[in-house]
Amino acid sequence: MSQDIYVFIEHVCGKTLDISYMMLAQAQQLAAASGGEVVAILLGHNVAGLASDLGADTVWYVDHPELEDFIWANSLAVLEALLARQSPRLVLFGDTTIGSGLASGLSARLGLPLVGYCRQVFPNGGHFHYISQICGGKMLVEGALPDSTALIAMIPGAFRIEQGKSDEKHSATPVPLDGLDEILARNAQKYIFKGYTEPAAGDVDITREKILVSVGRGIQSEDNLSLAQDLADALEGAVSGSRPIIDQSWLPTSRLVGKSGKTVKPKVYLALGISGAPEHTEAITGADAIIAVNTDPSAPIFNLAKYGVQLDLLDLLPVLTDRVRAEK
Numbered sequence: 049m050s051q052d053i054y055v056f057i058e059h060v061c062g063k064t065l066d067i068s069y070m071m072l073a074q075a076q077q078l079a080a081a082s083g084g085e086v087v088a089i090l091l092g093h094n095v096a097g098l099a100s101d102l103g104a105d106t107v108w109y110v111d112h113p114e115l116e117d118f119i120w121a122n123s124l125a126v127l128e129a130l131l132a133r134q135s136p137r138l139v140l141f142g143d144t145t146i147g148s149g150l151a152s153g154l155s156a157r158l159g160l161p162l163v164g165y166c167r168q169v170f171p172n173g174g175h176f177h178y179i180s181q182i183c184g185g186k187m188l189v190e191g192a193l194p195d196s197t198a199l200i201a202m203i204p205g206a207f208r209i210e211q212g213k214s215d216e217k218h219s220a221t222p223v224p225l226d227g228l229d230e231i232l233a234r235n236a237q238k239y240i241f242k243g244y245t246e247p248a249a250g251d252v253d254i255t256r257e258k259i260l261v262s263v264g265r266g267i268q269s270e271d272n273l274s275l276a277q278d279l280a281d282a283l284e285g286a287v288s289g290s291r292p293i294i295d296q297s298w299l300p301t302s303r304l305v306g307k308s309g310k311t312v313k314p315k316v317y318l319a320l321g322i323s324g325a326p327e328h329t330e331a332i333t334g335a336d337a338i339i340a341v342n343t344d345p346s347a348p349i350f351n352l353a354k355y356g357v358q359l360d361l362l363d364l365l366p367v368l369t370d371r372v373r374a375e376k
């Protein structure tokens with residue numbers, strides 16, 4: 049087994065996803081402790097250029113027309129073949145729809161241990177320890193990883209995107225894999241990629257808004273949404289929401305922030321009565337500042353927020369809106 053730390057690079061429509069840079073930043077820290085290298089694993093077709101800004105010592109690239117669009121079974125087959133001949137110390141995935149699916153598939157196929165919802169991995173007395181967020185983010189557990197190859201699915205938050213980027217302009221190293229054509233040809237009979245479906249654009253594109261007033265279950269009733277809308281109007285921003293709000297049709301799907309909705313990067317993300325479940329927070333780490341308002345001081349959103357206040361949002365909203373209007 050080598051001491052290398054592998055990172056699976058996620059990309060969609062020719063763009064590397066932010067989570068991959070965060071994983072690379074974590075991998076750099078771990079490789080410095082293990083004495084190994086950071087190896088980025090890039091799968092796709094005609095995307096070798098994506099290697100250039102990855103903060104890795106080496107970028108292994110598997111190119112095949114069948115890898116042009118993400119099909120779980122294809123990526124899984126390639127990773128399985130790679131790990132059958134290499135035994136790194138750790139393989140890092142984003143705990144995203146793509147990454148968690150691949151990590152769990154590999155764990156089942158190869159019998160490798162997997163830590164999901166992982167917030168951090170760190171060296172401790174010659175071993176690696178992990179901190180994982182369980183029960184929707186309400187509890188943290190710490191444990192020691194085995195000294196054999198392990199798989200990690202990480203949620204964002206501990207590292208910034210820039211930390212995983214490099215100015216060195218890496219080139220991709222092609223990795224030939226025996227039998228790849230046959231495996232992918234077999235899969236092509238079972239899986240057909242039909243196209244990407246973007247969430248409906250709706251009236252407002254929340255991915256472009258500078259200020260988002262985002263409401264969660266803590267808003268309590270549809271009638272109270274007008275309080276959030278008043279503040280958004282005063283701040284010249286838009287209202288977005290967590291899954292329970294959209295599931296109850298209090299806001300349209302186009303306003304959903306999270307794993308099943310949109311990833312947002314506003315200057316200010318005001319999280320009102322949002323607990324901070326991983327499926328929500330993975331989509332807000334690109335915000336310049338997250339401000340959390342929650343009655344529960346142990347709500348996980350406070351771990352990610354730049355500013356936080358333990359307060360009833362229904363008391364705060366009218367007062368805050370008046371203050372903003374007065375300032376203007």
Ligand SMILES: Cc1cc2nc3c(=O)[nH]c(=O)nc-3n(C[C@H](O)[C@H](O)[C@H](O)COP(=O)(O)OP(=O)(O)OC[C@H]3O[C@@H](n4cnc5c(N)ncnc54)[C@H](O)[C@@H]3O)c2cc1C
Pocket residue numbers: 184263264265266267289290291292293304305306307308309320321322323324325326327328341342343344347359360361362
């Ligand atoms: C496959 C999958 C995909 C998912 N995709 C998404 C997604 O895209 N987006 C998403 O958001 N979720 C998603 N979820 C759901 C996610 O796991 C959480 O259940 C959801 O984010 C919780 O929403 P919430 O924070 O609004 O509600 P809760 O977790 O119920 O939190 C409500 C919070 O409000 C606080 N509160 C209550 N009253 C007040 C008050 N008066 N003032 C201030 N604070 C108050 C509470 O303390 C609590 O922290 C997904 C789940 C799965 C399994």
